[in-house]
Amino acid sequence: MAANQNREVSVRHVLSFDVEEHFQVSAFWSNARRQQWDRLESRVEQNTLRLADLLAQAQTKATFFILGWVAERHPGLVKALVKQGHEIASHGYGHELVTRQTENEFRDDIRRSKGVLEELTGEMVFGYRAPSFSITDQTPWALPILVEEGYRYDSSINARFQRSRKIRMQGCVQEILTAAGPIFEIALPTTNLCGIQLPVPGGGYFRLLPYSASRIVLRQFEKTGTQFVMYLHPWEIDPDQPRMEGAVISKLRHYLNLKRTEQRLKYLLRDFAFAPVVETIQPIRDMCQIPV
Numbered sequence: 001m002a003a004n005q006n007r008e009v010s011v012r013h014v015l016s017f018d019v020e021e022h023f024q025v026s027a028f029w030s031n032a033r034r035q036q037w038d039r040l041e042s043r044v045e046q047n048t049l050r051l052a053d054l055l056a057q058a059q060t061k062a063t064f065f066i067l068g069w070v071a072e073r074h075p076g077l078v079k080a081l082v083k084q085g086h087e088i089a090s091h092g093y094g095h096e097l098v099t100r101q102t103e104n105e106f107r108d109d110i111r112r113s114k115g116v117l118e119e120l121t122g123e124m125v126f127g128y129r130a131p132s133f134s135i136t137d138q139t140p141w142a143l144p145i146l147v148e149e150g151y152r153y154d155s156s157i158n159a160r161f162q163r164s165r166k167i168r169m170q171g172c173v174q175e176i177l178t179a180a181g182p183i184f185e186i187a188l189p190t191t192n193l194c195g196i197q198l199p200v201p202g203g204g205y206f207r208l209l210p211y212s213a214s215r216i217v218l219r220q221f222e223k224t225g226t227q228f229v230m231y232l233h234p235w236e237i238d239p240d241q242p243r244m245e246g247a248v249i250s251k252l253r254h255y256l257n258l259k260r261t262e263q264r265l266k267y268l269l270r271d272f273a274f275a276p277v278v279e280t281i282q283p284i285r286d287m288c289q290i291p292v
């Protein structure tokens, strides 16, 4: 039996993965590299299946925000995740920052990825997460377009945008009324340090800080009954991935502690209870009519 089923569960947190190739991250973005995507070594399938194995060992399900570009090239991976009971959501199609797209380009990107994923899974795709959480003050049209294209929730808004829009999150979910209708926002967690809300999400922070820091943060969330939204990428458990050329700071952030991430994830799955968005966020579960 999974360790997290042996402990008293006070809060079920959200566990999510952004499924993309190691060479598609925004930190290494360039037009020239994009032209090379189909010629670079693909490692996303093996890394994602490795994550799925870790989750199976912990009897835990998660939400996988998958790029349409990846889903087209690895349809078996998407189907395997569905078979194992994970939620499939959209990470867009081509991993272009929302801030670099026009409204029409954004609509095409999220429509294309939803279409690819729904065709493969035979199920509705409800959720979207933008590359690098790039829905910002510069893209006020993004949430209404998501509603128009049939998405029910978004998980792309960072702490700075929440502050500027004065979005007051109660827990990790908030219903936002857009001109096109309502959408639920699943916020990445923040913590208050000296009166300033700072992001404390997964990804690079999880690799940068010792595991004990993550454990303390999650325990603090649990004390107030608040759900934590954890996110990671498949390439973050792959210390052997080919090294990309790029800015020194990008390389530092991308390759830091890759050897330690898998073990830290095992600790996290041992110490805390997680579930996909559609199962653990009550208003979304009600809306999507997922049986408990």
Ligand SMILES: [Zn+2]
Pocket: 018, 020, 025, 091, 095, 130, 131, 132
């Ligand atoms: Zn991404």
